Amino acid sequence: MDDQFELVSIRQLSKAFGRQTVLKDISLDIRAGEIFGLLGPSGAGKTTLVKQLAGLDTPDAGETYLFKEKMPSLKLMEHIGYMAQSDALYGELTAKENLQFFAALYGLNGKSMNKRILEVMTLVELGEHLEKQVSAYSGGMRRRLSLAISLLHDPKLLILDEPTVGIDPVLRKSIWKAFYDLKKKGVTLIVTTHVMDEAEKCDRLGLIRDGELIALGTPEELKNKTNSNSIEDAFLVFGGASI
Numbered sequence: 504m505d506d507q508f509e510l511v512s513i514r515q516l517s518k519a520f521g522r523q524t525v526l527k528d529i530s531l532d533i534r535a536g537e538i539f540g541l542l543g544p545s546g547a548g549k550t551t552l553v554k555q556l557a558g559l560d561t562p563d564a565g566e567t568y569l570f571k572e573k574m575p576s577l578k579l580m581e582h583i584g585y586m587a588q589s590d591a592l593y594g595e596l597t598a599k600e601n602l603q604f605f606a607a608l609y610g611l612n613g614k615s616m617n618k619r620i621l622e623v624m625t626l627v628e629l630g631e632h633l634e635k636q637v638s639a640y641s642g643g644m645r646r647r648l649s650l651a652i653s654l655l656h657d658p659k660l661l662i663l664d665e666p667t668v669g670i671d672p673v674l675r676k677s678i679w680k681a682f683y684d685l686k687k688k689g690v691t692l693i694v695t696t697h698v699m700d701e702a703e704k705c706d707r708l709g710l711i712r713d714g715e716l717i718a719l720g721t722p723e724e725l726k727n728k729t730n731s732n733s734i735e736d737a738f739l740v741f742g743g744a745s746i
């Protein structure tokens with residue numbers, strides 16, 4: 504397969520909530536196999552945009568194509584993993600029970616389910632905490648458990664909304680290792696962030712401000728174009744508010 508083909512194609516997407524236009528005529532292609540970062544300050548529209556991609560919301564104008572098929576599409580959902588900004592976990596259940604619940608929703612059961620649960624928990628380095636009640640998990644462990652859940656059905660496209668928010672730098676590193684491992688396996692990742700060192704780790708970035716895509720390119724390209732030493736400075740030159 505051509506690993507440069509456009510896996511996600513966003514065409515002139517706009518969205519308003521009441522009188523507030525939150526996404527303004529966004530067009531953007533995301534290539535198969537890349538880690539694509541959406542970078543922008545709080546309220547820029549990142550979550551609203553990824554929700555359209557995940558099929559959780561519909562735009563007022565414009566279209567999104569995933570795997571060359573128009574979204575929203577129920578059929579495509581089995582290929583998409585989505586991790587929301589806040590964790591949707593059952594605190595009174597163990598991690599394993601949480602995973603079993605979501606695995607059953609994806610139609611997994613029996614030995615293959617248990618094998619997959621172990622695989623995803625090993626990937627996020629929580630294999631030893633399967634039997635622990637989630638209410639006893641730290642914030643970082645919950646994020647990683649959410650990531651494990653989003654991986655259960657082996658999605659080809661992973662959409663992660665601020666996956667490392669509230670996570671310390673050491674754990675953030677281990678989560679990024681998991682992202683690179685997934686990329687190696689051919690998974691395409693879309694990550695929203697306002698963390699600068701995280702933005703640097705992406706293959707390409709889309710800079711978003713006030714619902715507009717103000718720049719697009721690799722971290723190096725964005726820095727070179729603006730003669731900046733950091734993505735933060737580049738963002739300011741492109742006309743963004745500070746992040």
Ligand SMILES: Nc1ncnc2c1ncn2[C@@H]1O[C@H](COP(=O)(O)OP(=O)(O)OP(=O)(O)O)[C@@H](O)[C@H]1O
Binds near residue numbers: 547551
């Ligand atoms: N369901 C909704 N109803 C009304 N306004 C909304 C709704 N969802 C988002 N908004 C508004 O749209 C704007 C963009 O929000 P969004 O959550 O997409 O931003 P964001 O870039 O993801 O921010 P953050 O980094 O803080 O998560 C904000 O002004 C927000 O208040």
